[in-house]
Amino acid sequence: MGSLLGLGDPLYAHGVHWVELLIVVIKVLVAFGALLVSVMLMIWFERKVISDMQARVGPNRAGPWGLLQTLADGIKLFFKEDLLPERADRTVFKLAPYLSILPAFLSFAIVPVGGLVTVFGHRFELQVADPPVGILFLLAMSSISVYGVMLAGWSSGSKYPLLGSVRASAQMISYEAALGLTVTMVVLLAGSLSTRAIVEHQSHTFFGSWYLIHTGILPFFLFMIAITAELTRPPFDLVEAEQELVGGFNTEYSSIRFALFFMAEFMNTITMSAIVVTLFLGGPDGPTPHVFILSWVVPVLWFLGKTLVFLFIYVWLRAALPRLRYDQLMDLGWKVLIPLSLGWVLVLAAFLVGRWWGVGVMLALFAAAGLLFRSVMVGSERDEAIEAPGAPEPGATPELGAPGMVR
Amino acid sequence: MSDYLPIVVLFVLGVLFAGLSFLASGLLAPRKRPTAAKLAPYECGIVPDREPPQRFPVRFYLVAMIFIIFDIEIVFLYPWAVVFRSDLHTFGLIEVLVFAAAVFFSFLYLVSNGALNWGPAKHLRPAMPERTTESTIARVGPGQGPGAGQAA
Numbered sequence: 001m002g003s004l005l006g007l008g009d010p011l012y013a014h015g016v017h018w019v020e021l022l023i024v025v026i027k028v029l030v031a032f033g034a035l036l037v038s039v040m041l042m043i044w045f046e047r048k049v050i051s052d053m054q055a056r057v058g059p060n061r062a063g064p065w066g067l068l069q070t071l072a073d074g075i076k077l078f079f080k081e082d083l084l085p086e087r088a089d090r091t092v093f094k095l096a097p098y099l100s101i102l103p104a105f106l107s108f109a110i111v112p113v114g115g116l117v118t119v120f121g122h123r124f125e126l127q128v129a130d131p132p133v134g135i136l137f138l139l140a141m142s143s144i145s146v147y148g149v150m151l152a153g154w155s156s157g158s159k160y161p162l163l164g165s166v167r168a169s170a171q172m173i174s175y176e177a178a179l180g181l182t183v184t185m186v187v188l189l190a191g192s193l194s195t196r197a198i199v200e201h202q203s204h205t206f207f208g209s210w211y212l213i214h215t216g217i218l219p220f221f222l223f224m225i226a227i228t229a230e231l232t233r234p235p236f237d238l239v240e241a242e243q244e245l246v247g248g249f250n251t252e253y254s255s256i257r258f259a260l261f262f263m264a265e266f267m268n269t270i271t272m273s274a275i276v277v278t279l280f281l282g283g284p285d286g287p288t289p290h291v292f293i294l295s296w297v298v299p300v301l302w303f304l305g306k307t308l309v310f311l312f313i314y315v316w317l318r319a320a321l322p323r324l325r326y327d328q329l330m331d332l333g334w335k336v337l338i339p340l341s342l343g344w345v346l347v348l349a350a351f352l353v354g355r356w357w358g359v360g361v362m363l364a365l366f367a368a369a370g371l372l373f374r375s376v377m378v379g380s381e382r383d384e385a386i387e388a389p390g391a392p393e394p395g396a397t398p399e400l401g402a403p404g405m406v407r
Numbered sequence: 408m409s410d411y412l413p414i415v416v417l418f419v420l421g422v423l424f425a426g427l428s429f430l431a432s433g434l435l436a437p438r439k440r441p442t443a444a445k446l447a448p449y450e451c452g453i454v455p456d457r458e459p460p461q462r463f464p465v466r467f468y469l470v471a472m473i474f475i476i477f478d479i480e481i482v483f484l485y486p487w488a489v490v491f492r493s494d495l496h497t498f499g500l501i502e503v504l505v506f507a508a509a510v511f512f513s514f515l516y517l518v519s520n521g522a523l524n525w526g527p528a529k530h531l532r533p534a535m536p537e538r539t540t541e542s543t544i545a546r547v548g549p550g551q552g553p554g555a556g557q558a559a
């Protein structure tokens with residue numbers, strides 16, 4: 001069973017004694033610290049890159065190149081008055097930041113950061129945890145974080161947060177379906193849910209064995225779009241569309257509660273970039289010299305480098321793309337991403353069975369696309385037909401399509 | 408189960424971090440001086456006149472219900488995907504094609520019913536039945552517009 005679902009961390013091969021427990025605690029502390037520092041740097045990085053792209057200076061006062069700006073902002077938030085809005089549901093209002101930050105912390109646990117390391121005879125993986133359910137754990141955590149957003153908006157007892165949070169939950173669950181389907185393709189190829197196993201399967205040759213190529217490139221883009229929407233980052237940031245919703249679900253939050261939401265958002269961005277690298281770009285895979293310490297430091301550097309590319313892409317998307325309209329967002333999610341990813345799963349599975357199966361399923365897919373297109377047309381016509389008698393003018397009995405009709 | 412040990416430790420650490428942040432904020436933040444304006448829901452300075460449970464479009468519920476179909480589909484796909492390459496082969500492919508077809512046709516039904524339409528509401532109704540394009544153009548034509556009397 002262990003060999004089928006995942007390799008498992010060799011650390012626990014001989015049971016868990018105090019030494020193993022100590023290693024676990026150290027691993028967790030290092031990951032925790034690294035995550036917090038990287039969130040701090042990510043916020044600075046985003047502000048600095050955006051300001052460079054907009055020909056501004058950006059943060060440059062606190063620390064060298066403004067590096068400590070985030071820290072200064074964080075400290076400032078500690079010193080702010082912590083308000084509970086009068087109409088808020090007090091318990092849920094206080095609970096929501098926890099529901100947002102804890103999944104953000106936990107989902108990083110399954111990311112393989114490097115290879116295997118031996119310290120004082122104890123061999124372990126450079127990864128906080130390697131549970132057999134692996135990638136399902138990530139999906140579970142991203143589902144739970146919807147609750148954080150939803151409850152935050154609902155419990156605020158205010159208009160903008162509520163609208164922001166219902167938008168957010170509808171958006172996140174819509175794209176979660178596409179996200180889940182694209183991850184299925186990787187699982188299909190790897191035959192395992194464990195992130196470690198997924199990375200190991202991609203580590204034969206540099207680039208050539210990555211799932212980016214093996215799944216046919218398209219799933220990678222589907223996944224990128226799905227997680228950008230899942231993170232509610234631009235151009236899918238309708239959740240906190242400042243021009244319409246003030247601040248979205250966290251409008252009523254102040255002080256440290258706001259800081260936790262903000263941190264959760266950036267932590268999720270970092271984790272999801274790492275997940276893209278894990279699923280499609282081979283994680284820590286790359287040319288590695290087998291010289292004592294370099295053999296485990298270099299994979300970590302590969303991992304960091306690849307993750308940084310995606311972090312930059314997120315910032316770039318924010319600077320370059322305008323926000324989508326809500327109906328465009330939902331149409332993209334439901335009528336394009338979900339059918340396309342479902343179809344690609346089937347094509348991939350068919351090609352794994354045999355070439356002719358693959359071609360056959362692909363042809364069936366074109367027929368299905370035609371059907372879907374026709375359904376969308378029928379759906380939009382039907383929508384108009386239902387709306388038409390909705391608001392009849394008093395004393396007027398208009399016929400459809402008569403001159404003077406406006407849409 | 409020892410694979411989950413680090414996750415438990417991380418969970419405890421996360422709770423501690425958030426809890427200590429609240430504690431520190433409680434110690435460092437100024438004493439609470441609530442005023443009516445501060446505690447009121449944010450409304451761009453207008454005094455809110457609606458009750459807190461606001462109304463929102465029913466389509467959001469609809470999306471949540473439709474999502475369940477796909478979520479359950481994905482739940483079935485994961486175990487299939489794990490064992491597909493090693494055990495199932497052609498049999499598994501035919502099974503999943505039948506299953507996906509069932510889901511896809513119900514999806515087509517939803518789409519063709521307009522269940523997933525979010526577009527701005529298209530009201531196909533006459534704005535002013537007595538006014539047509541011809542009458543509007545005629546009214547602002549030379550000699551008939553609002554400024555026609557002054558010019559003469």
